[in-house]
Amino acid sequence: MTLSSHLSDSLISTLPGASYTDPALFAREQEHIFEAMWVCAVRAGDLDRPGAYRTVDVGRESVLITRARDRSVRAFFNVCRHRGARLCAEEAGEVRRAFQCPYHAWTYDLTGKLLAAPNLTRMPDVGRTEYGLTGVATREWLGYVWVCVAEEPPPFEEVTQDVVARLGDTESIEHYGIDHLALGKRIRYDVRANWKLIVENFMECYHCATIHPELTDVLPEFADGYAAQYYVGHGAAFGDGVKGFTVDGSEGLDRIPGISQERDRRYYAITVRPQVFLNLVPDHVILHRLYPVAVDRTVVECDWLYLPYVVESGRDISRSVELFDRVNRQDFEACERCQPAMSSRMYARGGVLVPSEHHIGEFHGWIQQRLGKREVGRSVSPGAPSGG
Ligand code: FES
Ligand SMILES: [Fe+2]
Known part of the structure; x- marks a missing residue:
């Protein structure tokens, strides 16, 4: 599979269109990724x-x-x-x-x-x-x-390494005490798109200004599309007048006690390969699990987790849930908009990634590697951060 060889310096190639439409390739991903990893x-x-x-x-x-x-x-x-x-x-x-x-x-x-x-x-x-x-x-x-489900499971560090790459260590995530949080809300999304489109979308913030007005109101740094360029350990700061990570910037719920002053009023997003997205904010954690069902369909289950007494007391979490529910719907609509074009003749050789998306090339290289193929695009540094 040959990709365009006349790219401008600012651009690198995406995967070819067939990567998102070929059932045989999807079966290989199932075997070499989902049936081989944690x-x-x-x-x-x-x-x-x-x-x-x-x-x-x-x-x-x-x-x-x-x-x-x-x-x-x-x-x-x-x-x-x-x-x-x-x-x-x-x-x-x-x-x-x-x-x-x-x-x-x-x-x-x-x-x-x-x-x-x-x-x-x-x-x-x-x-x-x-x-x-x-x-x-x-x-x-x-x-x-x-x-x-592999006969010989790989070390569990395969899972934690993405958290380390994003936050610098695993302790930073322990502060959120995620295992002790309670489920406040769960929403299941049935997305008519290949799972990789959803991962790629989560990894970049180039789209934030176009499709996420509520998110960029809360996290103004996301408005310039370069959030994905942040260095290890950086969390996006809440805007000045923003009281909480809610759909209208109004007050959130009680802060998780382990969250330091320095992590307060910040948002961290982590992609844990192959199928988890984590969002950390001071008063809750959002965890997405992706279940690829077919080459063009993925079920995403999203959990909103809060302090147990917040959930038990029946406090109103709706404004908090609504922010990322809207973000999810905006994201998945964008992925569904791309899926039909993946089989277009025009897209057979794929598209391009601008500099703020170049880290997605590392994800593509990783996919190719898992499938035993040579890497595509130009090499970029690993430890890719995530946007919204
Ligand atoms: S008992 Fe016969 S198939 Fe399960
Ligand atoms: Fe998004």
């Missing part, structure tokens, strides 16, 4: 008692995640060991003590062990653990359960 699957608090479960698509696999009686989190391939029926078809639910396959009633306990099956006593050679559910690696971080 992905953020569920909020640990959504599994609030033993037997509560969620099913999540990780690449082309369905993963069943539950909490065992000892309160540990367990994840399994959502595939019956007998003849492969999907064990749980629902996205969320609760069982008392076991998962029973609806086909021939093989029954597994919350640790995945085979508990019972019709005529099992007549098959004494069938090992209960050997024919139990196949486990999937799990880690808890930031109050979320991360899973990896």
Whole structure:
């Protein structure tokens, strides 16, 4: 795939259009990215008692995640060991003590062990653990359960390195105590766009002045489109008259106690590859999880997290939620505007990135590398920051 060789010095190439439309390439991304890396699957608090479960698509696999009686989190391939029926078809639910396959009633306990099956006593050679559910690696971080379906999961540092690249360390994120925050609001967006368009959009702020009037009112530095150029550890400052990170700049909620004066009134955005966006502000944290469903469709689940007593007391978080909900809708509309053009003959060789977007070239290089291809564009420094 040849990209334009006559670019002005200010411009570098994007990926070619087919990267966003080719189902075969999407399958390779599923295999080499989502099925090979750690992905953020569920909020640990959504599994609030033993037997509560969620099913999540990780690449082309369905993963069943539950909490065992000892309160540990367990994840399994959502595939019956007998003849492969999907064990749980629902996205969320609760069982008392076991998962029973609806086909021939093989029954597994919350640790995945085979508990019972019709005529099992007549098959004494069938090992209960050997024919139990196949486990999937799990880690808890930031109050979320991360899973990896690879046979040999990579070190978890693959996840944290993007946070270090953006903030300079992992301690800075610990100050937000994200694992102790409570879910104030969750919105699911069904976006008719390739997942990479959504990541690329999140990584740049060149579009902020055009499509995010509310965001640029709160964060005036975003109005010049160069927010993505900020150095490691920089957070965008709230505007002078802005009281909080809300849709109208009015007062926000109570500040998270670990936030220092220096981090107060600042906004940090982090892209955690391959499928998480984090936004940190003094009184809440917004975490997006991307689930690529098809080459041209991505489900985005966005959580707004606040101090538990703020949520429990029923305080009005609507102005706070509305700011980023609007930003999300503005962003996803832009991505959906691009998706149809990805298959245009005109876009076969892709488009271009201006200097404030050049760090997206690093993301493209990383994609190519994961897929075992040579890198495209010119090399730019890693640790790409994010805009809005
Ligand atoms: S396929 Fe599950 S019990 Fe037969
Ligand atoms: Fe945006």
